[in-house]
Structure formats: structure tokens, C-alpha cells
Amino acid sequence: MLRYTKKSDTELYKLLEKEVIRQETSLEMIASESIVPIEIMELSGSIFTNKTLEGYPGKRFQTGAEIADLMENLAIERGKELFGAEFLNIQPYSGSIANYCVYKTILDKGDKILSMRLDQGGHLSHGSKANFISQLYNFSFYGINEKNGEIDYDELEKKAKEINPKLIIAGGSAYPRIVDYERVRTIADKVNAYFMYDMAHISGLVAAKVIPSPVPYADFVTSSTTKTISGPRSGLIICKEEYSKQLNKAVFPGVMGSMHLNTMAAKAWLFKHCQTTEFRNMMEQVLKNAKELAKCLQEKEFNLVTNGTDTHLILIDLCNKNLTGKEFEERLQKVGINTNKNQIPNDKLSPFITGGIRIGLTSATERGLMEKDMNIIAEIFDAMSKEEISEKTVEENKEKLTKLIENNEIYNDDIIEYILN
Numbered sequence: 543m544l545r546y547t548k549k550s551d552t553e554l555y556k557l558l559e560k561e562v563i564r565q566e567t568s569l570e571m572i573a574s575e576s577i578v579p580i581e582i583m584e585l586s587g588s589i590f591t592n593k594t595l596e597g598y599p600g601k602r603f604q605t606g607a608e609i610a611d612l613m614e615n616l617a618i619e620r621g622k623e624l625f626g627a628e629f630l631n632i633q634p635y636s637g638s639i640a641n642y643c644v645y646k647t648i649l650d651k652g653d654k655i656l657s658m659r660l661d662q663g664g665h666l667s668h669g670s671k672a673n674f675i676s677q678l679y680n681f682s683f684y685g686i687n688e689k690n691g692e693i694d695y696d697e698l699e700k701k702a703k704e705i706n707p708k709l710i711i712a713g714g715s716a717y718p719r720i721v722d723y724e725r726v727r728t729i730a731d732k733v734n735a736y737f738m739y740d741m742a743h744i745s746g747l748v749a750a751k752v753i754p755s756p757v758p759y760a761d762f763v764t765s766s767t768t769k770t771i772s773g774p775r776s777g778l779i780i781c782k783e784e785y786s787k788q789l790n791k792a793v794f795p796g797v798m799g800s801m802h803l804n805t806m807a808a809k810a811w812l813f814k815h816c817q818t819t820e821f822r823n824m825m826e827q828v829l830k831n832a833k834e835l836a837k838c839l840q841e842k843e844f845n846l847v848t849n850g851t852d853t854h855l856i857l858i859d860l861c862n863k864n865l866t867g868k869e870f871e872e873r874l875q876k877v878g879i880n881t882n883k884n885q886i887p888n889d890k891l892s893p894f895i896t897g898g899i900r901i902g903l904t905s906a907t908e909r910g911l912m913e914k915d916m917n918i919i920a921e922i923f924d925a926m927s928k929e930e931i932s933e934k935t936v937e938e939n940k941e942k943l944t945k946l947i948e949n950n951e952i953y954n955d956d957i958i959e960y961i962l963n
């Protein structure tokens with residue numbers, strides 16, 4: 543795959559070689575990461591990279607679109623079947639862009655949006671002050687119930703009635719539970735608001751039908767295609783047929799320029815792959831591993847936000863461990879586990895320090911780890927969370943991790959050889 547780069551740019555090639563080694567020798571537990579099938583890499587770098595196109599199949603602004611039209615239609619048909627969607631647009635470059643496209647479809651500047659607070663599980667593109675979108679629309683936020691850490695649907699309903707938003711957003715980056723889609727739909731109907739569900743994190747689990755789908759309930763469902771679904775770095779939007787024309791106009795020319803046909807081809811492959819038993823079994827195992835790891839961590843007295851998980855994602859509250867997310871993330875990296883610091887509900891610490899860390903089981907499962915391995919991960923987390931950590935502890939746990947992952951490579955030798963040559 544890199545045969546020519548290897549010769550033309552050795553400096554860059556060496557970095558890719560190092561990245562392969564880094565990924566193989568560490569355990570990625572960042573909840574938004576996955577290990578893509580090799581076809582996703584092939585297609586993301588395919589000949590479609592050369593083609594510039596704007597518009598939609600049959601209505602392009604450039605010639606030479608005959609094959610690309612067939613490919614985009616194939617991807618759309620496969621995606622619609624996979625998600626049971628009335629309408630699908632697969633042009634968005636990523637999950638964030640997909641969200642902006644939905645706003646552009648139904649909102650005017652200054653319109654009201656009710657979404658989940660970022661520090662309680664939402665996402666930057668749902669109205670964070672740090673994101674430019676907060677200057678365009680009028681955002682209000684709902685949060686979680688302090689008692690159980692789950693969404694406070696009563697508060698959501700109360701706020702919706704007070705504010706009268708044009709759009710209600712659910713789905714987030716650090717919420718480990720399945721949202722009550724029906725309840726949010728009912729609330730949206732009561733206040734005559736649109737309902738958008740952002741399934742960026744869970745779209746693989748939804749595609750595999752191992753958790754319920756938001757598609758029948760929401761007017762718009764957005765996703766990135768890099769997280770549990772394990773596809774290219776891109777996005778998608780599902781909507782009801784009645785919004786299809788408006789949505790297409792919002793995506794192009796409203797928000798985007800030419801589409802990325804290379805990642806679109808990878809999505810076409812992905813949507814077919816997601817229908818296989820192999821994919822379904824993998825997603826089922828992700829859920830089993832996440833539940834098992836949650837149990838093992840609780841046995842080691844880690845507090846989990848919402849007391850567990852329904853998905854691939856676990857949010858650990860570190861307050862009882864006298865540790866910040868930043869410190870713990872750094873300690874885990876020393877033994878070869880990558881995670882990310884994450885704010886916990888009502889966190890007093892900044893997003894750069896945080897009181898928690900977020901982990902996910904997609905990559906670990908895709909490299910072959912099973913329920914029996916989860917206790918070893920919990921033991922490493924436990925050892926690395928103690929007050930004093932000696933060099934010996936770091937070395938012992940690094941060794942433990944190496945032993946756990948060395949026979950579960952992310953790609954076999956044949957594929958590594960192909961990636962690097």
C-alpha cells in the first residue's frame with residue numbers, strides 16, 4: 543500500500559512504520575476509536591480520490607460522473623437498507639459536519655436548540671461555547687439526574703416546555719446508557735420541536751442491531767463513521783423522506799463543497815459489511831466486554847457514572863481514587879493503554895484536568911480480547927490508580943499488558959506487510 547511512498551519520502555514513511563508499531567504494541571481504549579477492516583484503508587486511498595464532484599447522482603456540476611453516480615447510489619441503497627432509513631445522505635465529511643448540515647436544514651439564525659450539556663455527556667457540536675455554532679443558534683441545555691447519572695427526562699420535558707426549542711438533540715460523547723428515544727420523541731412532539739439523534743458513538747451497535755435504533759423515532763439521525771461502526775473518517779445523515787430535499791440542499795451547497803468520493807466508496811463497502819454475521823458477532827462481543835469490564839472495575843472500587851454501561855463506553859469517576867483524569871490517563875499511557883480524560887457530571891475540574899476518564903471497548907474487542915481478559919485490564923487500572931506508583935509497578939503492569947495483547951495483533955503479518963509495502 544505504501545510501496546511508492548517508501549521510495550519517494552522515506553522521512554514520512556518511517557513515521558507510518560512507527561505508527562504501525564505504536565498501534566500494535568499499545569491498547570487503544572479511546573471510546574471513539576476502532577480498528578478498520580483493511581478494505582476501508584484500501585478504498586479510502588482509492589482512485590476516486592482523483593475525482594471532483596458536486597451535487598447529487600444525475601445532477602452534477604461536473605462531467606465524468608457516470609461511475610461515481612453508480613457508486614454513490616450503491617452506497618445510499620446499502621445504507622438505507624442497513625439502517626431501515628427512509629432517506630440517507632452520505633456526503634458529510636464527518637459527524638460534526640453532519641450535525642451542522644441538519645441545523646442548516648431546519649433552523650434560522652437565532653433559533654432555539656435544547657441539547658445535552660457537554661460536561662454531562664453531550665458533544666462540542668451540540669452548542670458548546672468553544673464551538674462557533676454556539677454563536678449562530680440559541681442553545682439551552684439539559685443534564686442528568688444526580689441520583690443515578692442518567693438523563694433527567696423530567697427536567698428535559700420541563701425545559702422544553704419553558705423554552706419551546708425548534709430542535710431537541712440527544713445522543714452524546716460520554717453517555718454510557720441507551721437513551722429513551724420514545725420519551726424524547728414524545729417531548730419533542732409536545733412542544734412541536736424537531737428531534738435529532740446523534741448516534742456517532744453507537745452507530746455500529748445500531749447497525750448490528752445489538753441495541754435499539756433511534757431511526758424510527760428521530761426526524762434526523764447523524765453519525766460519524768469512525769467509532770463503533772469501524773469505517774472511514776467520514777459521516778452520514780438519515781432523515782424522514784419529507785425532509786430529503788431540504789437536507790440535500792443544506793449539505794450541498796449549504797455547508798459543503800465537493801464530496802470525498804474515496805471515503806464514500808469505503809462507506810459503500812462498510813454498509814455491506816455491517817450486514818454480516820461477522821460484524822454482528824463483533825458488536826455483540828463489544829457489549830459483553832464492556833459489561834464485564836464495568837463489573838471488574840466496580841469490584842476494584844472504581845465508581846462508574848450511571849453505575850455501568852449499555853454500550854461500548856464506560857465513564858469512570860475518579861473522585862474516590864484521589865486522582866484526576868489527566869494524571870490517570872498519563873499513568874495508563876506509561877503501561878501502554880491509551881484512554882482520554884473526560885469531565886464527569888458536575889465536574890469541578892476543567893476539561894484539561896477532569897475528574898474522570900472515558901474508555902471504550904471497540905478496538906480492544908476488534909483485536910481479539912474477550913470477557914476473560916477484562917479482569918486483567920481492571921487489575922492494571924487498579925494497580926495504576928494507587929497513591930504511590932513505583933517504577934517496578936509500571937514495569938510489571940507494562941509486562942502484563944504486553945502479554946495480554948501480543949497474541950492479539952490488530953492486523954496479521956500478511957496485512958501489515960501489505961500496509962507497509
Ligand SMILES: Cc1ncc(COP(=O)(O)O)c(C=O)c1O
Nearest residue numbers: 636637638665714715740742766
Ligand atoms: C456524539 C458525537 N457527535 C459528533 C462527533 C464528531 O464526530 P467527528 O469527529 O466525525 O466530526 C463526536 C466525536 O467525538 C461525537 O462523540
